[in-house]
Amino acid sequence: MSRYALEVALHWFGLGLYIAGAVAITASLVFDKPRALRVGRWLASAGLVPHGAAIVLRWVAVGHGPYMLKYEVLSSNSWVAMVVLLLVLARRPAWSALAVVAMPLIVLAVALGLFSNPETRDLPPSVRSVWLVFHIIFAKISAAAFLLSLGSAVLLLLSQRPRPPAWIRRAPSAAALDALVIRSAGFGFIFWTITIAAGAIWGSQLWGRYWGWDPIETWSLVSWITYGSFLHARLFFKLGPRPTAWLSIASFSLFILALLIFPLLMHSIHTAYMS
Amino acid sequence: MIHVDDVVHRDGGSRGTFRPEPWGKLRPVKNAQPPGAARAIGRASALLRSGRVVVTVVAAICAGAALAAALPQEPDSAEIRRFAQGSPLLGRISSALGLHRVVTSGWFLALVAVALASLVAVQIDQWRRVRRRWGEQFSPLRLGGTQYRKELPLAGCRRVPASPRLLVSGRLGMLGSPLFHLGLLIAVGAGLARLLLFSEAVVRLYEGEELLPSPAAYEAHRGGPLSRPFALSRSLRVSSIEVVNYESGQLERLTAQLLPAGEQAPVELAINTPLDLGAERLYLTMSHGVAALLERRTAAGLDRTVAFLEPRGQDERGRLGLEDGRELHLEAKGRRGPDRLVVRVLDQGVLAGVAELAPGDEVATRPGETLRLVGLPQWAEFRGSRDATRPIFFAGLLLGVVGVALLFGFVRVDSAVYVEGDHVVVALRAQRFAPLFAERFEQLCKEWDDQGALSSPGPGPGPGGAPAKVTPP
Numbered sequence: 001m002s003r004y005a006l007e008v009a010l011h012w013f014g015l016g017l018y019i020a021g022a023v024a025i026t027a028s029l030v031f032d033k034p035r036a037l038r039v040g041r042w043l044a045s046a047g048l049v050p051h052g053a054a055i056v057l058r059w060v061a062v063g064h065g066p067y068m069l070k071y072e073v074l075s076s077n078s079w080v081a082m083v084v085l086l087l088v089l090a091r092r093p094a095w096s097a098l099a100v101v102a103m104p105l106i107v108l109a110v111a112l113g114l115f116s117n118p119e120t121r122d123l124p125p126s127v128r129s130v131w132l133v134f135h136i137i138f139a140k141i142s143a144a145a146f147l148l149s150l151g152s153a154v155l156l157l158l159s160q161r162p163r164p165p166a167w168i169r170r171a172p173s174a175a176a177l178d179a180l181v182i183r184s185a186g187f188g189f190i191f192w193t194i195t196i197a198a199g200a201i202w203g204s205q206l207w208g209r210y211w212g213w214d215p216i217e218t219w220s221l222v223s224w225i226t227y228g229s230f231l232h233a234r235l236f237f238k239l240g241p242r243p244t245a246w247l248s249i250a251s252f253s254l255f256i257l258a259l260l261i262f263p264l265l266m267h268s269i270h271t272a273y274m275s
Numbered sequence: 276m277i278h279v280d281d282v283v284h285r286d287g288g289s290r291g292t293f294r295p296e297p298w299g300k301l302r303p304v305k306n307a308q309p310p311g312a313a314r315a316i317g318r319a320s321a322l323l324r325s326g327r328v329v330v331t332v333v334a335a336i337c338a339g340a341a342l343a344a345a346l347p348q349e350p351d352s353a354e355i356r357r358f359a360q361g362s363p364l365l366g367r368i369s370s371a372l373g374l375h376r377v378v379t380s381g382w383f384l385a386l387v388a389v390a391l392a393s394l395v396a397v398q399i400d401q402w403r404r405v406r407r408r409w410g411e412q413f414s415p416l417r418l419g420g421t422q423y424r425k426e427l428p429l430a431g432c433r434r435v436p437a438s439p440r441l442l443v444s445g446r447l448g449m450l451g452s453p454l455f456h457l458g459l460l461i462a463v464g465a466g467l468a469r470l471l472l473f474s475e476a477v478v479r480l481y482e483g484e485e486l487l488p489s490p491a492a493y494e495a496h497r498g499g500p501l502s503r504p505f506a507l508s509r510s511l512r513v514s515s516i517e518v519v520n521y522e523s524g525q526l527e528r529l530t531a532q533l534l535p536a537g538e539q540a541p542v543e544l545a546i547n548t549p550l551d552l553g554a555e556r557l558y559l560t561m562s563h564g565v566a567a568l569l570e571r572r573t574a575a576g577l578d579r580t581v582a583f584l585e586p587r588g589q590d591e592r593g594r595l596g597l598e599d600g601r602e603l604h605l606e607a608k609g610r611r612g613p614d615r616l617v618v619r620v621l622d623q624g625v626l627a628g629v630a631e632l633a634p635g636d637e638v639a640t641r642p643g644e645t646l647r648l649v650g651l652p653q654w655a656e657f658r659g660s661r662d663a664t665r666p667i668f669f670a671g672l673l674l675g676v677v678g679v680a681l682l683f684g685f686v687r688v689d690s691a692v693y694v695e696g697d698h699v700v701v702a703l704r705a706q707r708f709a710p711l712f713a714e715r716f717e718q719l720c721k722e723w724d725d726q727g728a729l730s731s732p733g734p735g736p737g738p739g740g741a742p743a744k745v746t747p748p
Contacts, residue, residue, distance in 0.1 A: 122521040125528055125546040126561055175710040183708050186683030193679050197672040205547050208475065208558050208660030210668055211466060213378055218344035225337045229330065235707065237326035262344075 017047030074113030097171035145188030451682025458675030
């Protein structure tokens with residue numbers, strides 16, 4: 001079996017376990033079976049092993065971390081998101097309903113990565129910097145935190161419907177979900193700020209300027225300002241829970257556009273990592 | 276008896292409030308009615324801090340930045356031309372509205388200035404509030420309307436706290452927002468100062484060439500309106516340039532050994548590792564190749580010229596235009612230390628001659644004209660930068676990161692166990708995210724229960740059959 005075939009097989013194995021975990025957690029909430037919840041978390045945790053092994057295998061083969069090309073970026077982002085989600089659920093099992101929203105998105109990201117170009121690319125010297133490593137690590141963690149905020153926002157909106165689904169009763173209260181929307185977005189905002197700061201330091205080291213209004217750089221700033229505004233609107237201007245939830249969804253959409261979509265569409269110094 | 280409200284201050288025509296001094300003289304009470312200027316400042320400050328203004332300004336900046344990201348921006352004139360060719364109507368509209376220079380436009384800078392003024396107003400308010408709240412005495416009375424509160428009949432408790440048990444945690448969180456905004460203010464201020472003060476310059480240098488300490492030594496300059504052109508304080512000689520490629524032909528490593536004037540040992544400059552020369556910094560960009568050093572001898576005399584060849588596949592290629600319209604197409608063979616240069620002379624686009632030269636070789640390109648290859652050293656592009664705002668910007672970023680980490684990582688939580696009337700009260704108040712502190716409140720109740728102070732931490736009847744009063748979050 002070639003290295004690439006093994007990598008793909010491990011990815012699919014991990015993906016299968018994630019799907020099984022997501023199904024078990026959803027079933028546990030819908031049919032009120034607490035034991036299935038535990039099984040679901042274990043299955044998803046087990047999925048991290050083959051998925052992580054596939055990432056490490058690729059890392060060793062190409063000689064650099066998983067941050068070049070869509071295949072590597074999507075796979076590693078979804079692994080980090082799954083780790084963060086499972087850590088949160090391990091600490092707060094009562095928040096398992098978050099997995100109903102977050103896990104399908106993680107599964108989708110892994111699948112999209114698997115169907116994209118898997119060619120390897122040599123690392124140019126410009127992206128060999130410790131600040132770039134920080135830039136990338138914190139971008140991945142912030143994506144995971146924003147995903148949790150999105151999950152809480154979707155659950156909050158579902159619970160506020162005139163006829164909410166029955167399983168939503170087993171999710172945290174609307175007040176707790178509202179707090180979780182803000183706190184997760186807040187943590188994401190911390191990491192996104194560090195991402196932008198590390199990128200500025202890297203840019204200064206590479207080009208002698210810490211900000212250059214590169215299109216992707218600017219979109220990152222726009223998404224940072226959007227999250228900042230939405231947090232301000234909630235914390236200081238007392239925006240209601242429903243508009244806050246909608247703003248969380250809108251901010252996440254913009255964040256995903258800035259992180260994953262615009263680098264494909266625009267000519268930028270960030271193009272190399274996604275094209 | 277003089278009534279305070281009955282007295283009108285006549286001097287200067289302004290109306291004021293007076294209070295009688297003990298010895299019968301009248302003195303104005305300060306701040307009872309602030310003077311006109313102070314009132315105006317107060318109003319402006321309140322306006323700048325108002326949610327409507329903050330949201331509008333931030334949204335406008337956001338929209339401006341989105342425009343700058345979506346449309347090609349100056350100085351990338353090639354990209355602007357391509358955009359105008361691709362969408363002529365949009366190109367005309369965006370040019371007419373000045374949308375290709377958003378971040379340096381007056382309206383965008385004005386928005387940033389308003390945002391800065393707003394940040395200053397917010398800062399003053401926030402630091403005042405922190406100073407007021409940081410040292411204030413914590414009293415159970417402040418927990419009257421708290422989110423978590425449990426009351427148990429005093430008679431049913433085996434032991435009661437002799438004095439109120441008060442605990443404040445996460446106080447650092449109070450510094451979060453002011454520090455974040457201060458950092459943001461410093462970073463944005465530094466960014467604006469950079470627009471005025473920065474200077475950059477670019478030059479291509481080959482092995483053995485010297486970079487003189489003069490702005491004229493550079494091929495191109497960029498800078499703010501208040502900056503002076505970039506130049507190093509002393510000269511540098513390029514000792515060597517090393518290029519390492521991957522098997523795929525992609526660049527793996529590029530380094531240059533530079534010898535500063537008056538020094539014996541060279542210093543290394545690499546991509547991502549700039550050379551710090553005090554106020555100035557020198558960077559190595561990714562652009563590199565082989566430089567063809569040529570001497571053209573004509574009836575007019577000797578002309579020395581350099582052609583900068585660039586990597587194309589496995590070779591290095593470049594062009595050199597001559598004053599009579601002819602063009603030299605140059606091709607250095609082999610990427611690792613090329614020692615041959617193929618020269619094609621094109622006259623009006625028609626091939627007029629081909630020659631392969633080694634360093635030192637000479638060839639006649641037309642009657643009375645010869646071309647001699649002097650050498651094929653490596654060249655690389657160097658970028659000089661002077662930016663005094665860099666450390667200030669990074670200090671602002673650091674403060675901002677610390678501030679936002681404190682803001683969301685630390686939440687001030689006040690908790691108390693005390694006797695109120697005929698009840699023992701356990702209360703907890705979180706400054707933010709209150710619903711997320713239910714577990715901590717239960718833990719607090721449990722701790723007291725374990726110590727025997729409260730025998731029923733959970734909702735439901737208290738000891739002695741009397742009901743425990745619980746206020747849910």
